[in-house]
Amino acid sequence: MIWNNHLLLIFIFTSIISIYSDELSDLNKKFISTYDHARDYLISITNPLIICNGDNVIIIHRGKRYQEQVIPKLYHDLKSISHMPFKIYLTVMFNLGTLSDDNYTELKQYLQDIRSIRNSIQFPTDIQQTQYDIIDLSIEYLETILKTKFIDQTQLNEFCQQARHLFSVNIDLAARAQLDMLDTKIRPWYEERFNDTERNTLKILIMGPKTARYGYIEKTYFYTLLGER
Template sequence: QTALGAYHQGRQTQFERTSPIIVVAGDELILRRGGADTRERYTPPLYHQLKSIAHLALGIHGAVRPSVGRPVDQALRDRLAALRSKASVVAGRLGELSLTPTQRERQRRFLETSLRFMDGVSAATTVDEAAVREYGRAVVPLLLANATDAARGQLDGLHELVQRWRSQMTPEEWQRLYVIVLGPKTPRAGNVQFEYFAYALGREAVDKRVIYAEGIVDVEGGLRLLATLIADRAAARDLFAEESRLERDFLADGAQAHLLKLFGKTGSD
């Protein structure tokens, strides 16, 4: 058996003994406990309704920003017409959505402001940067209010499910629970699900038992990352007396010394 083969076998053995694990995969949580997986959704419809409406602002900006300072051509007018058509449909169906009166009025204001801006751009000869920013300043407070409501709804759903699962665990299981949050790079800072588990398990668990799997969007990929972290941390503790040593480049120390020499930041050997 090769050295790497022995490592991979040991990693798998250690991982198979790891339980429980929660993987956050978009709208779903997957609980792996005692060799069995349980998968449940936790995000309420309100979250998706508010998120879908808010995406209109990004669509409008994506359409007009490349044309700032340039003539308004037919291609831009066509893109805005398509967005306008969809926004008009949503505006006419706000009464069908599960919104409070305050939320419904907020969506109406956002959609009316967006429709008015698109009409103004389509009627203009050039795209004015000041007008784009004025639109942004007008709708951002509405979008942030939507974000607050969406976050509250998602967190409430997440909390209900996690606490239900926690009630089925022993205290010892909860203390050794690992959480893997799957997601791309851009929403990492302040990620709602990551922050929830940082509160639920304690800040001392961050990056130890609560792990953001940046750039990984599939459950098996997240579990492979966890298996690697568990094995590498055990090896780092035993071999280097530094648990996180294998979470940075193994060559880093020697490379840093040589880089200082290459760029004249230190003396010769």
């Protein structure tokens, strides 16, 4: 009887939450609608406006909308290479000691995958070796733990330290690739297509889950372009 009463209370409480949640959701839709109208209106009266959103920028200029890709494939490829040792670490970080059967199977397949990738990747000559170094580090560590079926804390720490150094190189390379393409696409607009008045009234909107903080690549770029501090 006590158990049945407990279930009844859970059902009632859940139903109340559902009712209030639905009401709040409907009410919030009105806010979203008003927000969308306000945003669209502000965009319509702001000229020129550059909106950074993911891989692209949208340029609103004299009533027309233009879109430019500003993050190159190279940027994403460098991230993908850097994620290899990170994926390995995330797989074993809670598996110190004897390697579990599931992780063994997963990492054995992953080793085959990255060996295959190593034979097919193509990067600019001046950065190709760094990518090989990251892949080879990952292959070497995987071969060790798959052979011993054991995750040693000291070995894992050494692997992470070596990977971190290579990460820093790739982070710089990815940032440079992003900045180069961003500048190639934006500077002609700023210097050639915007007139003096438009350059002085230009607004920049950087989209994202969080406010663009100090050091954020796009924010730093536009501060430099506009001569802001």
